[in-house]
Amino acid sequence: MTMDEFTARQLRDEIAAGRLKSVDVVQSLFARIDRVEPVVGAYLSLFKNEALAAAEEVDRKVARGGAVGLLAGVPVAIKDNMCTQVGATTCASKILANFHSPYDAHVVERLKAADAVIVGKTNMDEFAMGSSTENSGLKQTVNPWDAARVPGGSSGGSAAATAARLCYAALGSDTGGSIRQPAAFCGVVGLKPTYGRVSRYGLVAYGSSLDQIGPLTVDVADAALMLGVIAGHDPRDSTSVDERTAPVCDYLARLDEPPAGLRIAIVPEFNAAADIDTRNAIDEALEVYRRQGVELIEVSMPNFQYAVAVYYVIATAEASSNLARYDGVHYGHRSAEACDLVEVYSKSRAEGFGDEVKRRIMLGTFALSSGYYDAYYLRALKVRNLIRGDFMSAFEKADCIVMPVSPTTAFKIGEKTADPLQMYMADIYTIAANLSGVPGISIPCGFDTRGLPIGLQIMTPAFTEEKLLRIGRMFEKHTEWHKRKPEA
Amino acid sequence: MAEFDYKLVVGLEIHVHLAARTKMFCGCEMAYGEQANTRVCPVCIGMPGVLPVMNRTAYEYAVLTALALNCQVASFTKWDRKSYYYPDLPKNYQISQYDLPLGGPGYIEIPLESGRTKKVRITRAHLEEDAGKNIHTLGNFSAVDLNRAGAPLLEIVTEPDMNSPQEVGALARELQRIVRYLGVSEADMQKGHMRFEPNINLHITRDGQLHKTPISEVKNLNSFRAIERSVAFEAQRQLNDFRETGRTLKMGNKRTYGWDDVNQRTVLQREKEEAHDYRYFPEPDLVPVEMSADWLAEIRARLCELPLTMQSRFAVEYGLSDYDAGVLTADRATAELFDRAVKAGADAKRVCNLLTQTGLKIANEKGCTVGQLGVDAESLARLAAMADGGEISATAATAIFVEMIAAGGRPEDVAQRLNLIQKSDAGEIEAMVDEAIAANPEAVAEVTSGGKKSKKSLGFLMGQVMQKSKGQANPKVVADILNQKLGL
Numbered sequence: 001m002t003m004d005e006f007t008a009r010q011l012r013d014e015i016a017a018g019r020l021k022s023v024d025v026v027q028s029l030f031a032r033i034d035r036v037e038p039v040v041g042a043y044l045s046l047f048k049n050e051a052l053a054a055a056e057e058v059d060r061k062v063a064r065g066g067a068v069g070l071l072a073g074v075p076v077a078i079k080d081n082m083c084t085q086v087g088a089t090t091c092a093s094k095i096l097a098n099f100h101s102p103y104d105a106h107v108v109e110r111l112k113a114a115d116a117v118i119v120g121k122t123n124m125d126e127f128a129m130g131s132s133t134e135n136s137g138l139k140q141t142v143n144p145w146d147a148a149r150v151p152g153g154s155s156g157g158s159a160a161a162t163a164a165r166l167c168y169a170a171l172g173s174d175t176g177g178s179i180r181q182p183a184a185f186c187g188v189v190g191l192k193p194t195y196g197r198v199s200r201y202g203l204v205a206y207g208s209s210l211d212q213i214g215p216l217t218v219d220v221a222d223a224a225l226m227l228g229v230i231a232g233h234d235p236r237d238s239t240s241v242d243e244r245t246a247p248v249c250d251y252l253a254r255l256d257e258p259p260a261g262l263r264i265a266i267v268p269e270f271n272a273a274a275d276i277d278t279r280n281a282i283d284e285a286l287e288v289y290r291r292q293g294v295e296l297i298e299v300s301m302p303n304f305q306y307a308v309a310v311y312y313v314i315a316t317a318e319a320s321s322n323l324a325r326y327d328g329v330h331y332g333h334r335s336a337e338a339c340d341l342v343e344v345y346s347k348s349r350a351e352g353f354g355d356e357v358k359r360r361i362m363l364g365t366f367a368l369s370s371g372y373y374d375a376y377y378l379r380a381l382k383v384r385n386l387i388r389g390d391f392m393s394a395f396e397k398a399d400c401i402v403m404p405v406s407p408t409t410a411f412k413i414g415e416k417t418a419d420p421l422q423m424y425m426a427d428i429y430t431i432a433a434n435l436s437g438v439p440g441i442s443i444p445c446g447f448d449t450r451g452l453p454i455g456l457q458i459m460t461p462a463f464t465e466e467k468l469l470r471i472g473r474m475f476e477k478h479t480e481w482h483k484r485k486p487e488a
Numbered sequence: 489m490a491e492f493d494y495k496l497v498v499g500l501e502i503h504v505h506l507a508a509r510t511k512m513f514c515g516c517e518m519a520y521g522e523q524a525n526t527r528v529c530p531v532c533i534g535m536p537g538v539l540p541v542m543n544r545t546a547y548e549y550a551v552l553t554a555l556a557l558n559c560q561v562a563s564f565t566k567w568d569r570k571s572y573y574y575p576d577l578p579k580n581y582q583i584s585q586y587d588l589p590l591g592g593p594g595y596i597e598i599p600l601e602s603g604r605t606k607k608v609r610i611t612r613a614h615l616e617e618d619a620g621k622n623i624h625t626l627g628n629f630s631a632v633d634l635n636r637a638g639a640p641l642l643e644i645v646t647e648p649d650m651n652s653p654q655e656v657g658a659l660a661r662e663l664q665r666i667v668r669y670l671g672v673s674e675a676d677m678q679k680g681h682m683r684f685e686p687n688i689n690l691h692i693t694r695d696g697q698l699h700k701t702p703i704s705e706v707k708n709l710n711s712f713r714a715i716e717r718s719v720a721f722e723a724q725r726q727l728n729d730f731r732e733t734g735r736t737l738k739m740g741n742k743r744t745y746g747w748d749d750v751n752q753r754t755v756l757q758r759e760k761e762e763a764h765d766y767r768y769f770p771e772p773d774l775v776p777v778e779m780s781a782d783w784l785a786e787i788r789a790r791l792c793e794l795p796l797t798m799q800s801r802f803a804v805e806y807g808l809s810d811y812d813a814g815v816l817t818a819d820r821a822t823a824e825l826f827d828r829a830v831k832a833g834a835d836a837k838r839v840c841n842l843l844t845q846t847g848l849k850i851a852n853e854k855g856c857t858v859g860q861l862g863v864d865a866e867s868l869a870r871l872a873a874m875a876d877g878g879e880i881s882a883t884a885a886t887a888i889f890v891e892m893i894a895a896g897g898r899p900e901d902v903a904q905r906l907n908l909i910q911k912s913d914a915g916e917i918e919a920m921v922d923e924a925i926a927a928n929p930e931a932v933a934e935v936t937s938g939g940k941k942s943k944k945s946l947g948f949l950m951g952q953v954m955q956k957s958k959g960q961a962n963p964k965v966v967a968d969i970l971n972q973k974l975g976l
Contacts, residue, residue: 083537096536103530105537204536208772237539238775318772321569324580325534329632345573368571368767377769 003028008074008168008222009252015073018062022055022073026117029075033119033166041141042151042161044080045087046120051075054117061115069115070229076111077167079158080121081128082213083202084108091204092136093126095326095333095352105202106237107171107213107230114229119167122157126354127323128178128206130154131426134417135356142413143185144486145452149410152182155216159186162216163486169226170216175207176311177405177430179214180442184405184455187444187484189472190216191223192430194462195437196241198227199234205322207315210434219482220443220472224251227465246463258474259467264289265299265398273428274407281446281454282404288478289402297398301390306383307432308424312360313367313380314435320364326352359420388436395461400471404429405442405455429457439465441472444481453481491731492694496723498656498686499611499648501705502663503641505618505681506549507673511638512617513540513583513774520679524623524633532617532638534578539773542567546640547777549672550590550615551787553642556666556794557610559594563779567771572764575632576620584643586768589614590777596646596666597796598658603810605796608659609647616641642673648687653723657716660684665795669820677710684709688722689737692730700737701726706745706754718747721754798823806836815844821859828865834872838885842872846886850893861893871899878962884908910962914969917953917961921969924952935974946970 003025006014014020030048037043058073078084081091083101090096104112111118125135133141133156141156143149144164151160155172159182162170172179174192183190191214198213205211215226231248234240266286271279286296328334328348335347353361367376394401406426416423433440438459445456456475460468476482510517514531531538554561568586591613597605620637624630644663650656664682667673675681685708690701704726706718722745729735745754793801795817802813802823817823822843829839847858854861871892875885880903888902895902903909911917925932934945953966 081537083535089536091536099536101530101537102535200537201539202537205773236541238541238773239539317769321571321581321767321769324571324573325536325578327573327580329575330533330578331535341575365767368769370765370767373767373769 004032004165006168007218008071008076009225011168012070012072012074012225015058016062016068020073022058022117023052025073026051026055026075026119029119029166036164037166039142039147040144040160040164040166041139042122042157042164042166043077043120044090044092044123044138044157047086047118050086051117051119058115058117069113070225071111071114071116073115073117074168075117075119077119077122077158077161077170078108078111079124079155079170079172081124081173081204081206082107082171083204084118084121086118087121089121089204090138091127092124092138093326093352093354093357094137095349097138097333099332101202103202106199106234108202110230111171116229122155122161122170124157125154125178126357127204127319128154128173128175128211129319129356129360131177131181131423132411132413132416133157133182134413135354137354140413143410143452145187146410146450149412149452150185152185152406152410154178154182155190156182158216159183159188159190162186162188162218165485169218169222171213171226171230172216173203173206173211173213174430174434175210175212175315176434177427179216180405180430180440180455180457181427183216183442184444184453184457185410187453187481187486188216188218189220189223189444189482190214190442190455191227191465191469192433192440193227193231193465194241194246194439195434196239197246197439197463197465198230199232199237199240201234201236205318207318207434208322209318210311210315212434220441220469220476221252221255223441223472224255224469227251227469231465241463249466251466251469254466255470255473256477257470258292259399259470262289262400262471262474263295263297263398265297265394265401267301267304267401267403268298270301270304270403270429274404275409275448277409277446277448278404278407278454282402282456285445285456285475286402288475292474292478299394299397299401301394301432303383303386303390304432307387307435308428310380310383310387310435311427311431312363312424313376314384316360316364317367317377318364320361320368323353323357323361328352356420384435387432391432391436391438391459391461399467400458400460403457405457406430409448409450409452409454433459438462439468441468443472443476444484445475445479446481447484453484492692494690494692494727496651496653496688496719497648497691498650498688498719500644500646500650500656500659501685501687502644502646502660503618503683504553504644504663504667504673504675506546506640506642507671508543508546508549508640510543512543512546512615512640514638516638518639519635522635524631524635527635528637532578533634540583540771542774542777543640547590547615548787549640549670550613550642551779551784552670552790553644553667553672554591554594554613555788555791556670557591557594557596557613557644559610559613560592561779561784562588562590562592563784564588564776565590565779566776567774568768569771570616571767574619575630576622576634576637578620578634578637582616582619583771583774584616585614590779596659596662598655598662599796599799599814600658601654606655608649608655611645611647613642613644616643653716653719656686656719657712660712660715662796665818669792669795670790677712680710682710684715686715686719688719688726690723690726690730699730701730702735702737703742704745704754705742706747707757709747714747714749717752718745718754721752725754792820795820795823798827802826802836806830806840808836808840812840812844815848816840819857819859822857823859825859825863825865825868829868829872832866832869834869835876838872838875839868842868842885842889846889847893850890862896863889863892867892867899874899874903878910878912878964879903880908880910881963884910907958907960909960911957911960912962912965914965917957917965918969920953920956920961921966921973923956924949925973928952932974935976946974
């Protein structure tokens with residue numbers, strides 16, 4: 001077994017047991033990064049020196065026989081919209097290209113406390129707005145399975161880095177599918193936890209009521225491991241749930257134990273929107289469950305179809321406000337051409353933001369404008385509640401809902417950039433989970449005729465990640481898809 | 489004869505800095521006059537990724553104030569974002585309360601010069617975060633000080649119920665007294681703890697028809713004098729304007745003025761009230777506040793007797809003049825010191841004199857309030873009782889009070905120490921009277937003859953006795969014995 005064949009969990013056990021040195025792992029990983037990263041382009045910044053120092057510290061702890069964390073010595077990558085004191089935190093935007101955060105995000109603190117080794121910051125769609133990472137203002141990332149294709153997005157860098165084994169696990173953020181969709185495109189596991197499960201403190205906000213941090217990993221067990229490290233209440237995030245309401249549990253303890261009497265909800269008409277290879281892969285995945293005695297129940301989710309429309313009102317409205325602070329006054333890019341205050345604002349923002357970000361700021365500003373608020377924002381909130389209702393009634397009949405992650409596999413770079421609406425439809429299956437707050441996971445479930453990965457999406461009720469992971473593991477245990485790797 | 493009748497109509501918008509230890513949504517400690525940008529953290533300067541956390545104490549202070557203003561306190565409130573771009577507003581939105589303020593309709597009772605009081609209706613009271621301060625005194629560029637950014641600010645809006653500059657001033661002073669009584673604000677006008685913005689116009693009746701002049705809003709007044717003078721100035725200016733132009737109130741012709749303290753006049757800042765679109769929407773980073781009955785009861789229990797109620801009680805129950813009652817209720821500690829001393833049995837008028845004459849003079853010299861002089865109510869009551877009982881003279885009482893303030897100690901001990909206990913022992917005094925009569929036959933003759941100088945001579949004999957007693961004889965006892973001996 002070579003080093004890059006280990007899962008994060010296996011690697012951690014090797015390092016903690018002293019059979020492998022974290023420093024050697026990090027050295028070998030950076031050698032691989034030197035070779036592969038120029039092609040993939042997953043990272044916006046790499047912290048080799050800091051990573052080696054952290055690895056040495058872990059090795060010293062192990063040598064001293066002291067206790068080490070759950071991610072001891074494991075190299076992980078962080079999407080560049082999570083604040084780190086080391087390096088820049090750019091959100092792949094020119095407006096923050098030189099921004100250095102004075103503090104670590106909550107999840108970064110948690111990773112460090114678990115003795116993880118931070119490799120670098122990954123590329124993304126600018127401010128997490130996009131489904132292909134083509135909206136990065138700083139770099140192009142390609143799909144490790146086909147360099148002519150997108151890695152998905154917005155956590156495209158984290159997905160590509162995990163798939164190409166340029167890290168052992170990564171953190172992404174998911175506002176409308178930004179963890180699950182790139183995970184599906186790159187053939188890795190992507191978990192979006194329940195809204196409120198993981199603190200957003202230090203995650204640069206896009207759509208505050210939708211954003212959630214989660215892991216991208218090579219298998220379900222690693223997702224369970226990572227979630228255990230980052231989940232839990234944080235007093236700095238008022239929307240993070242307190243431990244009494246929804247305690248964090250050991251997500252690995254009963255991972256291999258299938259939930260008893262499992263019932264899966266499917267929405268047959270939804271699958272029709274997906275391409276034929278995806279439909280077939282989902283049908284085969286359901287067959288895997290059926291063979292294990294799982295009952296499949298057809299449900300109807302009549303309001304699901306409005307999810308994309310609702311999302312592009314709520315997310316953009318919140319974004320228009322969240323991104324107002326990037327104004328050239330306090331930090332970030334300031335236009336050299338500005339001659340007065342209004343120009344500091346308008347020129348700095350015109351130069352600093354990319355087209356998609358501007359498009360969404362304008363959409364959101366419009367939706368919140370007086371005279372339009374009721375027709376757009378307020379109505380969107382009402383439909384959001386109806387979508388929540390769809391989930392609740394589905395969960396009365398079944399333990400989980402299964403559907404594709406994306407209607408297609410990874411598309412070609414440039415294929416959809418000219419048509420934003422078509423790009424928005426790439427998220428039709430993932431957005432509803434964000435609107436209702438429930439957790440969702442993407443698990444590799446096959447490949448299309450071109451050899452591109454396909455993702456299976458499972459969603460469960462709020463704060464039932466433990467069950468969600470076990471349901472995912474039931475599938476993974478009986479398939480080999482997650483073991484395939486793109487050619488180096 | 490007046491060409492027409494008019495009534496001045498004024499409503500107030502008031503901002504009160506709450507004296508919570510920390511800011512509204514972060515842990516920065518509040519301080520006045522610190523070096524610029526030293527009381528800041530990533531949250532209050534709007535760094536990427538930060539999240540607000542509500543300051544519970546500030547919320548309770550706001551509710552307490554709302555209760556004192558007889559407002560309905562909302563059982564459910566939420567936070568909203570108010571968007572506008574300004575360099576002193578780091579996020580370019582302010583967290584405020586829009587459609588669900590914590591305080592609903594209420595009223596404040598203000599004292600009028602006539603001695604009566606008037607109720608001014610309160611429209612609403614809500615909490616928000618303060619902005620920072622732009623500094624334009626540095627030459628060719630401006631700077632921003634964010635020490636104040638995020639300070640808890642209570643906004644109180646009144647109905648247009650005030651009809652004279654004096655009433656506006658009275659409301660401002662009364663509100664200052666109330667928030668100081670409650671301990672929720674230092675309410676130091678010079679430090680900008682309270683800022684007033686009157687909305688002013690005239691209701692003119694001419695030929696039986698009502699004409700309303702355009703409303704002027706005067707921004708950011710922070711002295712009582714400026715409030716009264718600006719209202720008076722605007723009233724006169726509007727009257728002149730109406731005479732000259734006949735202009736009346738229309739949609740959108742509200743104007744914004746500043747107050748020029750040097751030239752004692754209002755200065756036009758904005759011709760037309762710009763059609764501000766603040767694009768309010770619910771703050772997704774904060775959870776709504778639910779005010780349980782228990783919590784509200786807990787806050788209500790912290791209410792104290794309000795100054796105006798106390799003032800009229802002092803006048804009615806203790807027979808004080810309105811003026812004295814006003815002086816004693818200027819601050820809570822003084823009022824309570826007085827009240828407790830009287831309740832401990834002291835004569836109200838005597839305690840009042842001690843406090844408002846001697847006490848106030850020393851307090852002014854020390855730059856503190858009478859209540860802060862360090863004399864407790866029980867000692868004060870005993871001091872008053874000693875004077876009432878003839879143990880000490882009124883002059884001695886003042887001297888003892890001064891010494892108690894300067895050096896502390898019980899009034900009995902201080903009186904002993906200063907040798908100010910009066911001699912009322914009839915035998916001892918009689919001996920001294922006899923001596924004086926024996927030594928001054930001419931004066932005695934003058935008195936007993938009832939001649940022109942008899943009164944003066946009697947005074948002389950009194951003086952002789954007092955001298956012999958070194959000023960310690962009770963004058964009343966001396967006079968009685970002297971009169972008796974001389975057969976008067």
